[in-house]
Amino acid sequence: MTAPLTRRQAATEQTRQRLLAAATELFSRRPYADVTVGDIARAAGVSQGLLAHHFVNKHGAYVATLREARRRLGTLAATDPELSPGERLRAHWRDHFSYLAAHPELALNLILTHAGTPEATAEFEAARREGLCDTCLLLGLDPDQPAVAMLMRAFGDSMDRLTAEWLRAGQPFTIPVLIETGIQLLAGTLRGLPVIDPAVRVDRALRLLRTGGRGTAGRTA
Known part of the structure:
Protein backbone atom coordinates (compact mmCIF):
# COMPACT_ATOMS: atom_id res chain seq x y z
CA MET A 1 0.00 0.00 0.00
CA THR A 2 1.32 3.43 -0.94
CA ALA A 3 1.90 5.72 2.02
CA PRO A 4 -0.26 8.87 2.03
CA LEU A 5 1.44 12.10 1.02
CA THR A 6 2.57 14.47 3.71
CA ARG A 7 1.17 18.01 3.65
CA ARG A 8 4.40 19.26 2.13
CA GLN A 9 4.40 16.57 -0.55
CA ALA A 10 0.74 17.24 -1.34
CA ALA A 11 1.40 20.96 -1.67
CA THR A 12 4.38 20.29 -3.93
CA GLU A 13 2.33 18.03 -6.18
CA GLN A 14 -0.49 20.56 -6.29
CA THR A 15 1.97 23.23 -7.44
CA ARG A 16 3.31 20.90 -10.12
CA GLN A 17 -0.20 20.19 -11.39
CA ARG A 18 -1.00 23.92 -11.50
CA LEU A 19 2.12 24.52 -13.56
CA LEU A 20 1.24 21.64 -15.89
CA ALA A 21 -2.30 22.95 -16.35
CA ALA A 22 -1.03 26.45 -17.08
CA ALA A 23 1.59 25.18 -19.53
CA THR A 24 -0.99 23.00 -21.28
CA GLU A 25 -3.32 25.95 -21.72
CA LEU A 26 -0.58 28.24 -23.04
CA PHE A 27 1.07 25.73 -25.37
CA SER A 28 -2.36 24.79 -26.72
CA ARG A 29 -3.14 28.36 -27.75
CA ARG A 30 0.23 29.85 -28.66
CA PRO A 31 3.34 28.74 -30.57
CA TYR A 32 6.11 27.31 -28.43
CA ALA A 33 8.43 30.26 -29.13
CA ASP A 34 5.81 32.75 -27.94
CA VAL A 35 5.42 31.20 -24.47
CA THR A 36 7.85 32.26 -21.74
CA VAL A 37 8.68 30.86 -18.33
CA GLY A 38 7.14 34.00 -16.86
CA ASP A 39 3.91 33.41 -18.76
CA ILE A 40 3.57 29.91 -17.34
CA ALA A 41 4.45 30.97 -13.79
CA ARG A 42 1.99 33.89 -13.87
CA ALA A 43 -0.80 31.72 -15.25
CA ALA A 44 -0.16 29.19 -12.47
CA GLY A 45 0.10 31.90 -9.82
CA VAL A 46 3.56 30.83 -8.67
CA SER A 47 7.13 32.11 -8.90
CA GLN A 48 9.44 31.35 -11.81
CA GLY A 49 11.72 29.64 -9.32
CA LEU A 50 9.09 27.02 -8.65
CA LEU A 51 8.81 26.26 -12.36
CA ALA A 52 12.58 25.82 -12.48
CA HIS A 53 12.37 23.52 -9.45
CA HIS A 54 9.81 21.23 -11.10
CA PHE A 55 10.78 21.40 -14.79
CA VAL A 56 14.19 23.17 -14.99
CA ASN A 57 13.09 25.43 -17.87
CA LYS A 58 10.40 26.10 -20.48
CA HIS A 59 11.41 23.15 -22.59
CA GLY A 60 11.19 20.84 -19.59
CA ALA A 61 7.67 22.10 -18.96
CA TYR A 62 6.81 21.56 -22.63
CA VAL A 63 8.03 17.95 -22.65
CA ALA A 64 6.18 17.23 -19.39
CA THR A 65 3.03 18.75 -20.86
CA LEU A 66 3.34 16.66 -24.01
CA ARG A 67 3.88 13.51 -21.92
CA GLU A 68 0.85 14.27 -19.76
CA ALA A 69 -1.35 15.01 -22.77
CA ARG A 70 -0.44 11.71 -24.39
CA ARG A 71 -0.99 9.85 -21.11
CA ARG A 72 -4.56 11.14 -21.04
CA LEU A 73 -5.17 9.66 -24.47
Whole structure:
Protein backbone atom coordinates (compact mmCIF):
# COMPACT_ATOMS: atom_id res chain seq x y z
CA MET A 1 0.00 0.00 0.00
CA THR A 2 1.32 3.43 -0.94
CA ALA A 3 1.90 5.72 2.02
CA PRO A 4 -0.26 8.87 2.03
CA LEU A 5 1.44 12.10 1.02
CA THR A 6 2.57 14.47 3.71
CA ARG A 7 1.17 18.01 3.65
CA ARG A 8 4.40 19.26 2.13
CA GLN A 9 4.40 16.57 -0.55
CA ALA A 10 0.74 17.24 -1.34
CA ALA A 11 1.40 20.96 -1.67
CA THR A 12 4.38 20.29 -3.93
CA GLU A 13 2.33 18.03 -6.18
CA GLN A 14 -0.49 20.56 -6.29
CA THR A 15 1.97 23.23 -7.44
CA ARG A 16 3.31 20.90 -10.12
CA GLN A 17 -0.20 20.19 -11.39
CA ARG A 18 -1.00 23.92 -11.50
CA LEU A 19 2.12 24.52 -13.56
CA LEU A 20 1.24 21.64 -15.89
CA ALA A 21 -2.30 22.95 -16.35
CA ALA A 22 -1.03 26.45 -17.08
CA ALA A 23 1.59 25.18 -19.53
CA THR A 24 -0.99 23.00 -21.28
CA GLU A 25 -3.32 25.95 -21.72
CA LEU A 26 -0.58 28.24 -23.04
CA PHE A 27 1.07 25.73 -25.37
CA SER A 28 -2.36 24.79 -26.72
CA ARG A 29 -3.14 28.36 -27.75
CA ARG A 30 0.23 29.85 -28.66
CA PRO A 31 3.34 28.74 -30.57
CA TYR A 32 6.11 27.31 -28.43
CA ALA A 33 8.43 30.26 -29.13
CA ASP A 34 5.81 32.75 -27.94
CA VAL A 35 5.42 31.20 -24.47
CA THR A 36 7.85 32.26 -21.74
CA VAL A 37 8.68 30.86 -18.33
CA GLY A 38 7.14 34.00 -16.86
CA ASP A 39 3.91 33.41 -18.76
CA ILE A 40 3.57 29.91 -17.34
CA ALA A 41 4.45 30.97 -13.79
CA ARG A 42 1.99 33.89 -13.87
CA ALA A 43 -0.80 31.72 -15.25
CA ALA A 44 -0.16 29.19 -12.47
CA GLY A 45 0.10 31.90 -9.82
CA VAL A 46 3.56 30.83 -8.67
CA SER A 47 7.13 32.11 -8.90
CA GLN A 48 9.44 31.35 -11.81
CA GLY A 49 11.72 29.64 -9.32
CA LEU A 50 9.09 27.02 -8.65
CA LEU A 51 8.81 26.26 -12.36
CA ALA A 52 12.58 25.82 -12.48
CA HIS A 53 12.37 23.52 -9.45
CA HIS A 54 9.81 21.23 -11.10
CA PHE A 55 10.78 21.40 -14.79
CA VAL A 56 14.19 23.17 -14.99
CA ASN A 57 13.09 25.43 -17.87
CA LYS A 58 10.40 26.10 -20.48
CA HIS A 59 11.41 23.15 -22.59
CA GLY A 60 11.19 20.84 -19.59
CA ALA A 61 7.67 22.10 -18.96
CA TYR A 62 6.81 21.56 -22.63
CA VAL A 63 8.03 17.95 -22.65
CA ALA A 64 6.18 17.23 -19.39
CA THR A 65 3.03 18.75 -20.86
CA LEU A 66 3.34 16.66 -24.01
CA ARG A 67 3.88 13.51 -21.92
CA GLU A 68 0.85 14.27 -19.76
CA ALA A 69 -1.35 15.01 -22.77
CA ARG A 70 -0.44 11.71 -24.39
CA ARG A 71 -0.99 9.85 -21.11
CA ARG A 72 -4.56 11.14 -21.04
CA LEU A 73 -5.17 9.66 -24.47
CA GLY A 74 -4.72 6.17 -23.06
CA THR A 75 -3.20 3.16 -24.81
CA LEU A 76 -4.44 0.26 -26.84
CA ALA A 77 -2.97 -2.09 -24.23
CA ALA A 78 -5.39 -0.67 -21.64
CA THR A 79 -8.52 -1.71 -23.55
CA ASP A 80 -10.67 -4.66 -22.46
CA PRO A 81 -8.80 -7.88 -23.35
CA GLU A 82 -12.12 -9.71 -23.59
CA LEU A 83 -13.01 -7.76 -26.73
CA SER A 84 -12.03 -8.98 -30.17
CA PRO A 85 -8.97 -7.30 -31.75
CA GLY A 86 -11.13 -5.19 -34.06
CA GLU A 87 -13.33 -4.12 -31.16
CA ARG A 88 -10.32 -3.25 -29.01
CA LEU A 89 -8.81 -1.08 -31.72
CA ARG A 90 -12.11 0.70 -32.33
CA ALA A 91 -12.67 1.22 -28.59
CA HIS A 92 -9.21 2.76 -28.22
CA TRP A 93 -9.70 5.01 -31.23
CA ARG A 94 -13.13 6.05 -29.98
CA ASP A 95 -11.64 7.26 -26.69
CA HIS A 96 -8.64 8.77 -28.50
CA PHE A 97 -10.67 10.77 -31.03
CA SER A 98 -13.27 11.78 -28.44
CA TYR A 99 -10.54 13.35 -26.29
CA LEU A 100 -9.02 15.16 -29.28
CA ALA A 101 -12.45 16.38 -30.39
CA ALA A 102 -13.08 17.81 -26.93
CA HIS A 103 -9.67 19.53 -26.88
CA PRO A 104 -9.00 20.60 -30.50
CA GLU A 105 -6.46 23.33 -29.69
CA LEU A 106 -4.54 20.94 -27.46
CA ALA A 107 -4.61 18.33 -30.22
CA LEU A 108 -3.51 20.61 -33.05
CA ASN A 109 -0.85 22.57 -31.20
CA LEU A 110 0.55 19.99 -28.80
CA ILE A 111 -0.43 16.36 -29.39
CA LEU A 112 -0.29 16.22 -33.19
CA THR A 113 2.83 18.36 -33.43
CA HIS A 114 5.93 19.20 -31.41
CA ALA A 115 8.54 21.92 -31.14
CA GLY A 116 11.17 19.98 -33.07
CA THR A 117 13.67 19.85 -30.22
CA PRO A 118 15.37 16.47 -29.74
CA GLU A 119 13.64 15.68 -26.44
CA ALA A 120 10.19 16.65 -27.70
CA THR A 121 10.72 14.72 -30.91
CA ALA A 122 11.84 11.68 -28.90
CA GLU A 123 8.71 11.88 -26.75
CA PHE A 124 6.50 12.16 -29.81
CA GLU A 125 8.19 9.27 -31.62
CA ALA A 126 8.18 7.02 -28.54
CA ALA A 127 4.43 7.43 -28.17
CA ARG A 128 3.97 6.79 -31.91
CA ARG A 129 6.11 3.62 -31.81
CA GLU A 130 4.26 2.27 -28.80
CA GLY A 131 0.87 2.71 -30.43
CA LEU A 132 1.92 1.20 -33.75
CA CYS A 133 3.70 -1.69 -32.03
CA ASP A 134 0.60 -2.49 -29.96
CA THR A 135 -1.53 -2.42 -33.11
CA CYS A 136 0.82 -4.84 -34.86
CA LEU A 137 0.86 -7.24 -31.93
CA LEU A 138 -2.92 -7.09 -31.66
CA LEU A 139 -3.19 -8.16 -35.31
CA GLY A 140 -0.52 -10.85 -35.08
CA LEU A 141 2.16 -8.94 -37.01
CA ASP A 142 5.84 -8.55 -36.18
CA PRO A 143 6.45 -4.81 -35.58
CA ASP A 144 10.20 -5.29 -36.06
CA GLN A 145 9.87 -6.81 -39.54
CA PRO A 146 11.23 -4.10 -41.90
CA ALA A 147 8.28 -3.94 -44.30
CA VAL A 148 5.79 -3.90 -41.39
CA ALA A 149 7.73 -1.17 -39.56
CA MET A 150 8.01 1.01 -42.67
CA LEU A 151 4.39 0.82 -43.79
CA MET A 152 3.02 1.16 -40.27
CA ARG A 153 5.03 4.36 -39.81
CA ALA A 154 3.47 5.65 -43.03
CA PHE A 155 0.05 4.66 -41.70
CA GLY A 156 0.71 6.56 -38.47
CA ASP A 157 1.64 9.66 -40.45
CA SER A 158 -1.54 9.44 -42.51
CA MET A 159 -3.73 9.03 -39.43
CA ASP A 160 -2.19 12.06 -37.73
CA ARG A 161 -2.73 14.09 -40.90
CA LEU A 162 -6.32 12.85 -41.25
CA THR A 163 -7.06 13.73 -37.62
CA ALA A 164 -5.53 17.18 -37.93
CA GLU A 165 -7.48 17.96 -41.11
CA TRP A 166 -10.68 16.73 -39.46
CA LEU A 167 -10.15 19.03 -36.49
CA ARG A 168 -9.21 22.04 -38.62
CA ALA A 169 -12.34 21.53 -40.72
CA GLY A 170 -14.52 21.66 -37.60
CA GLN A 171 -15.13 17.91 -37.28
CA PRO A 172 -17.41 17.66 -40.35
CA PHE A 173 -18.17 13.98 -39.86
CA THR A 174 -18.74 11.77 -36.86
CA ILE A 175 -16.18 9.91 -34.80
CA PRO A 176 -17.56 6.53 -35.99
CA VAL A 177 -16.90 7.66 -39.57
CA LEU A 178 -13.37 8.70 -38.61
CA ILE A 179 -12.77 5.34 -36.95
CA GLU A 180 -13.97 3.30 -39.92
CA THR A 181 -11.97 5.52 -42.28
CA GLY A 182 -8.91 4.70 -40.18
CA ILE A 183 -9.78 1.01 -40.33
CA GLN A 184 -9.93 1.18 -44.12
CA LEU A 185 -6.60 3.03 -44.25
CA LEU A 186 -5.06 0.37 -42.03
CA ALA A 187 -6.55 -2.41 -44.16
CA GLY A 188 -5.04 -0.81 -47.26
CA THR A 189 -1.69 -0.60 -45.50
CA LEU A 190 -1.88 -4.28 -44.61
CA ARG A 191 -2.71 -5.24 -48.19
CA GLY A 192 0.40 -3.39 -49.34
CA LEU A 193 2.72 -5.42 -47.11
CA PRO A 194 2.95 -8.53 -49.34
CA VAL A 195 3.77 -6.27 -52.29
CA ILE A 196 6.94 -5.15 -50.51
CA ASP A 197 7.65 -8.47 -48.83
CA PRO A 198 5.77 -11.54 -50.16
CA ALA A 199 6.76 -13.44 -47.02
CA VAL A 200 4.46 -11.30 -44.87
CA ARG A 201 1.03 -12.92 -44.51
CA VAL A 202 -1.82 -10.54 -43.77
CA ASP A 203 -5.00 -12.60 -44.26
CA ARG A 204 -5.41 -13.26 -40.54
CA ALA A 205 -4.66 -9.64 -39.63
CA LEU A 206 -7.33 -8.44 -42.07
CA ARG A 207 -9.87 -10.87 -40.59
CA LEU A 208 -9.07 -9.67 -37.07
CA LEU A 209 -9.38 -6.06 -38.18
CA ARG A 210 -12.88 -6.64 -39.54
CA THR A 211 -14.21 -7.92 -36.21
CA GLY A 212 -16.23 -5.26 -34.45
CA GLY A 213 -17.11 -3.21 -37.53
CA ARG A 214 -20.60 -1.75 -37.53
CA GLY A 215 -20.90 -0.11 -40.93
CA THR A 216 -23.50 2.29 -39.55
CA ALA A 217 -21.46 5.48 -39.15
CA GLY A 218 -23.07 8.60 -40.51
CA ARG A 219 -22.31 12.22 -41.25
CA THR A 220 -23.17 15.06 -38.98
CA ALA A 221 -25.88 17.46 -40.04
